[in-house]
Amino acid sequence: MQVHCMQIKIVSMGSANIQDDTSSKLVSVNLDLKDKLSTVRQKLAQHSKVKMNDMLSFANKNSNDISGSSLAEIAREDEENITLENILDNESKTIYLISEPDWRFFKDKLKLEYGRNVTLEKANKRAFTMVDCEMNEVVDGYENSTSQIDLEEDKITKNDFLLIADIDIPNFAKFGVSIGNSNVKNSNFVTRLTYNIIEYNKMSLKFKLEPTTEFIEAIKDVIDSKDPRKFKDIVNEFGQFIPNEVILGGKAYFSLNKNNSSKYESFKLFGGKEVCYNDFNEKDWVESLRDFKNWSCINLKDPVNIFQLLPEDLRKQILSLVGKKIIYTSIEDFTYKLPESGSQLINIPKNILEILQHKDADCNIFATVIDKKEKDIFSCQIIWPLNEDPRLVIHCIQKKFAERICKLKIRWMIIGYDINFDFNRSDPNIKLKIIKDDFDGPNCKAITKPLDLEYDPLSLSLCFGIPVLRKSDDLNNSLVIGHYFFNDKENRKIGSHLFSYCLEKKHFVKLPDFTFYTLVISNYPNSDNYGISTFQHTSKIRRMFNFIKFNSLKSNPKFFSLYSTENGYDPPIFLKQKINGIRIRYINVNYCNQNDCICKSKRFKRMGKNLKYAFLDPKDSN
Secondary structure: OEEOOEEEEEEEOOOOEOOOOOOEEEEOOOEEOOOEHHHHHHHHHOOOOOOOOOOEEEEEEOOOOOOOOEEEEOOHHHOOOOEHHHHOEOOOOEEEEEEOOOHHHHHHHOOOOEEEOOOOOEEEEEOEEEEEEEEEEOOOOEEEEEEEEOOOHHHHHHHOHHHHOOOOHHHHHOOOOOOOOOOOOOOOOOOOEEEEEEEEEEEEEEEEEEEOHHHHHHHHHHHHHOOHHHHHHHHHHHOOEEEEEEEEEEEEEEEEOOOOOOOEEEEEEEOOOOOOHHHOOHHHHHHHOOOHHHOEEEEEEEEEEHHHHOOHHHHHHHHHHHOOEEEEEEEEEEEEEEOOOOEEEEEOOHHHHHHHOOHHHOOEEEEEEEEOOOOOOEEEEEEOOOOOOOEEEEEEOOOOOOOEEEEEEEEEEEEEOOOOOOOOOOOOOOEEEEEEEEEOOOOOOEEEEEEEEEOOOOOOOEEEEEEEEOOOOHHHHOEEEEEEEEEEOOOOEEEEEEEEEEOOOOEEOOOOOEEEEEEEEEOOOOOOOEEEEEOOOOOHHHHHHHHHHHHHOOOOOOEEEEEEOOOOOOOOEEEEEEOOEEEEEEOOOOOOOOOOOHHHOHHHHHOOOOEEEEEEOOOOOO
């Protein structure tokens, strides 16, 4: 049976009242009532006036609706089992189609495949293709709230900061999105504005994304150039991050004019039909949101850096080219009772342990400590047994100990690959390198080790070291592994000199099994944060001036390391870090009765005449 003239009525989801619908189309279509709906779909898709697509579904009048004014959608998988005559309204000869949301429609309309930059603006080029999407209707998605914004009004409107006002702000802050106080309820800023926010959350979309060929080729071009600075060009073109989930619907925010409560000082809409901001009718605006075609993206969730969605091999090549960075540093006040042994094991903060667990980041931990009262010399090293969490052991290096309360400052620093791919975090010209040396029972009290690092008097590298012991026991916990670096001018190499001192025996002992990590910094700028300096003898007045200067700046622990300008010609030395500088301290070995001890060496008499020190004061990233 052929039907030549058939009325096709399309009803948008959310407003499926047949009588109120005005989108009916009278078209001439050749259809067979015995055709399966899947076949009918193909025919209608080819018709110029119907343009059947994935957003349209067949529908029946709802048999449970007595008035007969609502529709029941037919599932796509049932179209193979239902014929046209089963759904045709015989009285009006009408086929009903429901226009329903489809992620492909939103993908194109809202450009969901495009990354965003730190001002939340969409990128110029498309970095991804959406290959799949999970759509979930939001039930009871109405919200009415207020928020105080500590940013200029024009900036808020331009950059749409309220798109992320109700999500996990730290997730966006790590990408450099400047939203620091955008949702602070109690603020003293002059620029504070109180906004009323009305939200209608309709649907969430969770994406499955794949990088575009253009994005991948752009990445490969930068890798081939071996110039990591060009990754910033990639970010400028393709954006810095992309959300894995968005919330669709409508959002209105506005602040009332203090002089006239009926007018708005500022007003903005996301989604819904445009309305006059001086005469905002919420009822009409909400009614317009019944049609999904009027929905907009009103919340961004679960952001991910665009480089994190690349294939693993490309991610590794990017990280290798960029190199390791200082990805975390913080300062912790620590108080404990100094035990008679002179050493104390402490747990490493949980947030630092979580960073160390990221295998792709390949992290190394460094630490330094100072005594607030500046009474004693403190040193620290890491103990990290297999299959256990690392811990920090703090040593007080004195000949005699008295139990007392110690107030220390500990500075933590994590070096690793930045798996968040934040190329704005640090200067791309500065190069960081970690050299790892394993020592398995060296059976000696001191050892000299050339580093895989060339000595260049015109461009000196900064070296900072930390020992990591592999076993935790009473003996190892009382061992202080000291070190300094030296310039091997003859072989044009930089080397390290390591030695072991036992707090329990008050003497130099054989080195244990341990690993020594050396942080090498090159191409560093001349600044107060990096450098190499010489020890200077200063007057009491000068020292007092330095004390006032450093103390006024609330000086915090810095990383120091000793340099010898000669090839291992200096005795075992420890550093005492103070607020106004550092001091060299030697272990008192006048009463040593061991003829083979390293303190008997003729090198001991040099007394550090050729010493310099390197310093590093990383910016606090906490």
